[in-house]
Amino acid sequence: MPLMTGKQALAEMLIAEGVEYIFGNPGTSETPFLDGLQDYPQLKYMQALQEGTAVGMADGYARATGRPAFANIHIAGGLANGISGLYNAFRGGTPLVLTAGNSDTRMLMEEPTLSGDLVQMTSQYTKWSAEIHHASELPMAIRRAFKEAKTPPTGPVFLSFPWDTMDESADMDIIPSAEGYHRTRPDAAALERASALLSGADNPIIVLGDRVAQSGASAELVQVAERLGARVYATSYSEVNFPTSHPLWGGLLNTSNPATRQQFAGADVVLAVGANVFSSFLYVGDRFLEPTTKLIHLDNASWEVEKIYPTEVGILADPKAGLAELAQALEQDMSASSKEAAATRTATWGDQKTKTAEAQRQRAQAKWDNKPMPVERMMHELAQAVPPNTIVADESITSRGAVMGAFDFDEPGSMFSIRGGALGWGMPGSLGVKLANPDRPVLAIVGDGASLYTVQALWTAARFNIPVVYAICNNRAYRVLKVNMDIYLRTMLKDSDRKSEYVGMDFENTLDLAALAGAMGVAGEKIDDPAAIKEAVERAFASGKPALLDISIDGSV
Structure with missing residues (x-):
């Protein structure tokens, strides 16, 4: 194992992880790391003038590439400026590795200026939050951070680098995180039950969220929706989860409006995929789903399954893999009359969408x-x-x-x-x-x-x-x-x-x-x-x- 300083090990691990950009707002507590970066020109430092800007850039980059982005901001005061961006990343599941410098560990008992418990500050909005205590921990910590960020359900992590850990030397193994194989398949019994319910449904509705796009499952969701003739609504649509020109696209749900309940009136089965069912900002007293409506929830975020609403079938699986198998099961389970009814529903929803769009156009034209x-x-x-x-x-x-x-x-x-x-x-x-x-x-x-x-x-x-x-x-x-x-x-x-x-x-x-x-x-x-x-x-x-x-x-x- 080669002997190197903490700042060298950090740069080498970032290169090993395939990092091209460091999104940062520099501060004095990051001095050793910033000094080391001039020896690694392949790591491009994207200078921001405020911490929230650095975190926002990293969020956009991570989402557009589908890979963890790396951001570095400044100790407690600066970290506080970046927490709103960290909150967005956490709520949305952005694979982000956020870091900040901290005071020298030999000073922490003195409660130095600008310092604080950075792990405590970030822990409620991260999948994992930790502080490095010795330079020798850096390769392991970076590897774990990238692994956690990109493992579904994806999300941000935080690491604190005290000043002295950047200058300490240790024997280092520079080995990146593994690629990861996250296409978890659904439980066969759960899939069988879900297909049976959906195959016999007279008015199925699909509710999707951003974990559909994160798993690359848009095409599979279209296939299931078309097979069922099911109207598709979104609890969140911050990425392209479903083509908006499709006749079955029903639009975004306003989960803070009690009137949204009307959109589920008469639904006998609701299939939720990669969605938070139903998170809202304002209090809504009435539940959106009728007591007789059966809810099926397919997701890779176990925390969200049956979190609020009673669920008939919860399926913990990768949305892309789960939808592909569900489409196959529906093809086998749906009768000829069910397929004909699905085609009729598709045409009906398409006509309704066209009429709604024309009414909106006329209102705008006025x-x-x-x-x-x-x-x-x-x-x-x-x-x-x-x-x-x-x-x-x-x-x-x-x-x-x-x-x-x-x-x-x-x-x-x-x-x-x-x-x-x-x-x-x-x-x-x-x-x-x-x-x-x-x-x-x-x-x-x-x-x-x-x-x-x-x-x-x-x-x-x-x-x-x-x-x-x-x-x-x-x-x-x-x-x-x-x-x-x-x-x-x-x-x-x-x-x-x-x-x-x-x-x-x-x-x-x-x-x-x-x-x-x-x-x-x-x-x-x-x-x-x-x-x-x-x-x-x-x-x-x-x-x-x-x-x-x-x-x-x-x-x-």
Whole structure:
């Protein structure tokens, strides 16, 4: 075993793990590691100006590559800035290895400035959190961290590197984590029971979540849905879990709205795949599923199976492998009349989807030329202007319905969005997506309020010439808070008279995002006229540089 310092062992292990980028915001506690990096130019340090930006970039990169990303931020104070991004990674299952320097272990009893229990700070939002005590532990710790991050259900891990562990020397074995074989197959008895229930169902519904995309199971889910003629809804859709142009696609469920219960009315069997059933933000007293509805849940996250709702059949398996076997079982078990009924359901759902889309189009057309422009017009113009093969990175918040209506997301890897709910993913996350896809255009659609949580990402985009085109939905407010205030008053309190003043929710001082972009080295342009969007988008992508379009839209509720 070669003798090397801790900082050398860390760099060598990252290279062995296939790491290309280190997403970081540097601090003094990382001095030894940063010193060592100049001897390893193959490890590219992507400098961020704030810790949340570094974690957001790493999150986007990990999701777009499907491999663990590595981020390094700064001791207790800086780590606190990055925890919102860590929370998103944990809730969404991003394979992320987050690290931070800490004080010299010989000082910890003295409670040094900026230090703290970093493991305790991060443990509730990680799969594994630990601190290195000796340099000799580094190879094992890094190997375990990458293994944990990429083992389904995937998620973030955290390691703390005290100063002295970077300079200590020890004999090191540089061996990366194993590739991992995670296609766990379903239990045969569970599969048989699930197929029997679904084969005899008169009104089956499928509910999916992001672990479908994480396992690469979109095609298998389409096959099962078509076999059953089942309407497909999503509890989360931060990646392409199911093609949105498909006639069986029913859209996103609003799990904070009691009216969502109507979408499950009459369902005799519900198949949930890779989904949290049903996590919500606001309290909803009524359950979405009727007492007679039978729930089947196929997932690789055992914690989520039967967590809230009684479950008839829980199947612990990789979604891709489990759906493939379920499709085969259904082909054998479904009678000719059942297959004919499934085809009829598919046609019926398709007709309903077409009529719904036309009704939405007519509602949008009635306000098409309003000033400020309606968000539907903004998204239509963007969808018509982007180059072929564009990836959308979405943190449009209350504009998301318009995004989903204007764009078809049919190809896995063509869309990524915020998950977890902590605002600030879109600005840096889109940079990570672009680094993972250097040959594809990337359009980031971000709300004006959300953009300011990590607006420093514009500096990083300019510094490294990461050519993301940002389209800012500037409605001059935290509109989502207004929407939720109305839900609180009208739905929760049943108060139809009180008129909210929306305290603290409007941006009374104008936010000039285009000027702010220019100050950070990114070309910015303000747009009020929807007719100007197409040429602006084409100019931005043709420049080969990052650009920001600050688009004024109607923010009324």
